[in-house]
Amino acid sequence: MGFKKFGWWGFEVTIPDNWDISVDKGGHNKGYVRIDDPKVPRMEVSWEPYKKDKIKSLDEISESIKKELQKRSKDVKFIGKGGSAKIAKHAAKYLHWRINEFEGYVVFWYCDENLKFYRVQMLFKRDEYWSFKKTILEVLKSFKCHVKSDIYSWTVLDFNLKLPKDFKLISRSYKLGNIALAFESKDSYVFINRISVADVLLEEKYEGDLMNVLESEHIPNIRTRLKISKFKSSRSFQDDSHMGLVMSTSYKIGLIMPKEFYVKTRIWLCKKTNKIYAVTIAVRKNPELDKLRRRLETLLSTLCP
Amino acid sequence: MKLPGVFSKILGRKKPEEVPSIDKDVVLNLAPIRNPAITWRRYKSGEVALIVSVKKKGLMARRDKSEREKKIILDKIGSYVWTLCDGEHTFKEIVDALVENYKLHRREAEISLAKYLDVLSKKGVISFMPNKLSLLKEEKPKQ
Helix, strand or coil, X not given: CCEEEEEECCEEEEEECCCEEEEEEECCCCEEEEEEXXXXXXXEEEEEXXXXXECCCHHHHHHHHHHHHHHHCCCCEECCCCEEEEECCEEEEEEEEEECCEEEEEEEEEECCCCEEEEEEEEEEHHHHHHHHHHHHHHHHHCECCCCCCEEEEEECCEEEEEECCCEEEEXXXXXXXXXXXXXXXXXXXXXXEECCHHHHCCCCCHHHHHHHHHHHHHHHHCCCCCCCCCCEEEEEECCCEEEEEEEEXXXXXXXXXXXXXXXXXXXXXXXXXXXXXXXXXXXXXXXXXXXXXXXXXXXXXXXX | CCCCHHHHHHCCCCCCCCCCCCCXXXXXXXXXXXXXXXXXXXXXXXXXXXXXXXXXXCHHHHCCCCEEEEEEECCHHHHHHHHHCECCCCHHHHHHHHHHHHCCCHHHHHHHHXXXXXXXXXXXXXXXXXXXXXXXXXXCCCC
């Protein structure tokens, strides 16, 4: 079985190839993600902030998790007394529970690097224990609740991207065949769409076709934040497996103290993956932010595999 | 508002029946099959047109109970899926075909196909039958 990297809101973990995000709630401060294999839920990750002066011991938390599980099901049984572990160099505790044919490991710890409490739950069927044990260890060993670099990675299905830490995910939608993400940082935005079945959408494969996709699929994503109307300049590009358009414009927000944004959109067809990628970077016009704009362009230029 | 068990007993309200959950394995092994009563034709472009009869709407429909024919043209992928709804190909096999032919991610293909087949079955143009192989498995004598 192969493994792949998964990143979301600052944590990174290696998971089996056929596991994918299926539920996500919350945001940077407090949130929850569920990862499923093609058939059943396999992993749950939740995080919340904590204050150093108001901290519960891991043993106390262990007891409250036990009570919580007992409330959920009367049939819950705890296998062993639980134990200690190390996750990303943090002291952690774990519990092993069983409810009828289902079993799970709950692992929890405090990450003092980003002041968050993490709780990871791995789920499996009783008869899968021996085949699944190795995977559990592999996943937990690879779990990084804090990353040292100033870049966060984001994974949605087979789509990966890297963005500076201070970019927060402000909206996401996984519509059929169209993944739309929007990120915001101080005076800058990033909007991304990944559209599937390009050969059906772009039957005639001409630039006007790509413009239609841009208008119908990507521009609505941008307009959730910036009410841009028309692009001022446009040029096309092409290589062996890609063809696309680069467009730019500027956009002003506010009447009394207007902020002017430089908006650059790149939309391209990746013939290898049969997908259309559209990326818009909107950065406030400012010599200091010019460096950020160039960095974003470099980070987002390699979206398709 | 949800009433606690005791109150619902006093008020004589019945507890809503729990919807039985279906194992995903069972769904993956179901084979969609076209309604033989539906007329359909395939164009040279590969698109499929379904001719379905629908009830007339409006004021006159109260007197005139006859039905009219409506043509539904399926898009390229929809037509491809329609041709695979022959009772031989399982849901899983159709997903595999979509992944292979349209380079879709498996989950993306699964969700889109489930939604699409749901629409078709609500319109009564397809139904689902258990795959032959899974029936054979059930018929195996216990050792």
